[in-house]
Amino acid sequence: MSPNTSRRRFDTLLVHEGEYVPTDGVRATATPIFATSTFVHRTAADLDQAFDENGLVYSRYGNPTVSGFEQAVGAIEGGVGAVAFASGMAALHVALLAASTPRGALQPAPCAILAAQDIFGTTQTLLNQFFATQGWSVTYCDMTDPQAVAEQLRRAPAILFFEPISNPLLKLTDLPALVALAREVGARVVVDNTLASPVLLRPIAHGADLVVHSASKYLGGHGDVIGGVVAARSHLLQDTLRRYSKLLGATLGPHEARMLARGLKTLSLRVRQQSTNAHQVAHWLAAQPQVGQVYYPGLPEHPQHELARQLFGGLFGGMVSFDLLPAERSTVFAFMDALRLVLPATTLGDVFSLVSYSARSSHREVSAEERQVQGIGDGLLRLSVGIEDVADIIEDLEQALAVVQ
Ligand SMILES: Cc1ncc(COP(=O)(O)O)c(C=O)c1O
Structure with missing residues (x-):
């Protein structure tokens, strides 16, 4: 595809990497949408060779528009490549299957x-209803505490899996420390980097093996596409991802790939503005009597504020969570209904601000007891701060708080 671009810097890669460059001269500045299921070659022998060499054969195996998006994500995450999927869940499923595949084996x-x-x-x-019921053993632990991880690692798990910024409590994991611990027992490290985005954190640079994104969030960024992607540290894992993707078939379509590739170009600008806005919103929320705890890594009182400083290059992300008082469903529903700008909808990372009630959305399928253990109370709201004028976002939150007072 593109000429050798490996020395380009992050923001340049976001804009240019993966754009389609045909070999015959004139080209469009934007990658065309190859809306095709299959590819015709000049001769039967050429088609036969394409099968052998992972060339263009059939769009479930590979498609130039999708490949461009994959190439871009592979480059910005610092991996050898990436494989795109129809959703973040499909990406997670295949990433865990690939990480479960012993070196040299063809199946998990x-x-x-x-x-x-x-x-x-x-x-x-x-993990609980699919992997654990099919022979995998799944154990959970508090990964904000490397000591707890070290103890669990004595059982020598094959895979360590975590989100560097947790959802919705925005706890951080010390990625370099956990990677070092995993290396000691030969465990593969799989990271869901959706909330951080590659602008804040590039886990492969810290030694992670596979990096998963729900591309439906920050990568796309405009609330108009569902997709997922996994970047790989090694060719072995990249090849395994591709093999399973072809077999299981939850591949990304070319239209979605084009929208995601377009989203990537402004990722850095968006995340920087979202981080700036979120910082101001978090400070404002912390001063409101109707708000209990505010969870934001940029606040000095956040228990991992220093770690966030070290890991995220001075940014703290666009997500802010807070406990609305009194912590009860009726108050939360009234607050959400009163919002006029911030959208009460279940997603995050978009250009527009969103609010989500964790107990009834992301953790809907988690039992109330388990939620309490995790600290996800009945008043917890998660804001995904957008790129609107921050004064308008705060004004909207203020009027909604006044309604439920
Ligand atoms: C952290 C995280 N990982 C994975 C997913 C799943 O992604 P998708 O909805 O694209 O399947 C989500 C979706 O909300 C998410 O927030």
Whole structure:
């Protein structure tokens, strides 16, 4: 595809990497949408060779528009490449299967997964109701505490899985420390980097093996596409991802790939503005009597504020969570209904601000007891701060708080 661009810097890669460059001269500045299921070659022998060499054969195997998006994500995450999927959940599923595949094997072998206790609720359901019922052993622990991880690692899990910024409590994991611990027992490290985005954190640079994104969030960024992607540290894992993607078939379509590639170009600008806005919103919320705890890594009182400083290059992200008082469903519903700008909808990372009631959305399938253990109370709201004028966002929150007072 593109000429050698490996020395380009992050913001340049976001804008240019993966754009389609045909070999015959004139080209469009934007990658065309190759809306095709299959590809015709000049001769039967050429088609036969394409099968052998992972060339263009059939769009479930590979498609130039999708490949461009994959190439861009592979480059910005610092991996050898990436494989795109129809959703973040499909990406997680295949990433965990690939990480469960012993070196040299062609299929996954059930193994032990050590997962962070506060991962996305649906991922927990995937681990509990799919992997754990098919022979994998799944254990959870508090990964904000490297000591607790070190103890669990004595059981020598094959996979360590976590989100560097947890959802919705925005706890951080010390990624370099956990990677070092995993290396000692030969565990593969799989990271869901959706909330951080590659602008804040590039886990492969710290030694992670596979980096998963729900591309439906920050990568796309405009609330108009569902997709997922996994970047790989090694060719072995990249090849395994591709093989399973072809076989299981939850591949990304070319239209979605084009929208995601377009989203990537402004990722850095968006995340920087979202971080700036979120910082101001968090400070404002912390001063409101109707608000209990505010969870934001940029606040000095956040228990991992220093770690966030070290890991995220001076940014703290666009997500802010807070406990609305009194902590009860009726107050939360009234607050959400009173909002006029901030959208009460279940997603995050978009250009527009969103609010989500964790107990009834991301953690809907998690039992009330388990939610309490995790600290996700009945008043917890998660804001995904957008790029609107921050004064308008705060004004909207203020009028909604006044309504429920
Ligand atoms: C952290 C995280 N991982 C994975 C997913 C799943 O992604 P998708 O909805 O694209 O399947 C989500 C979705 O909300 C998420 O928030």
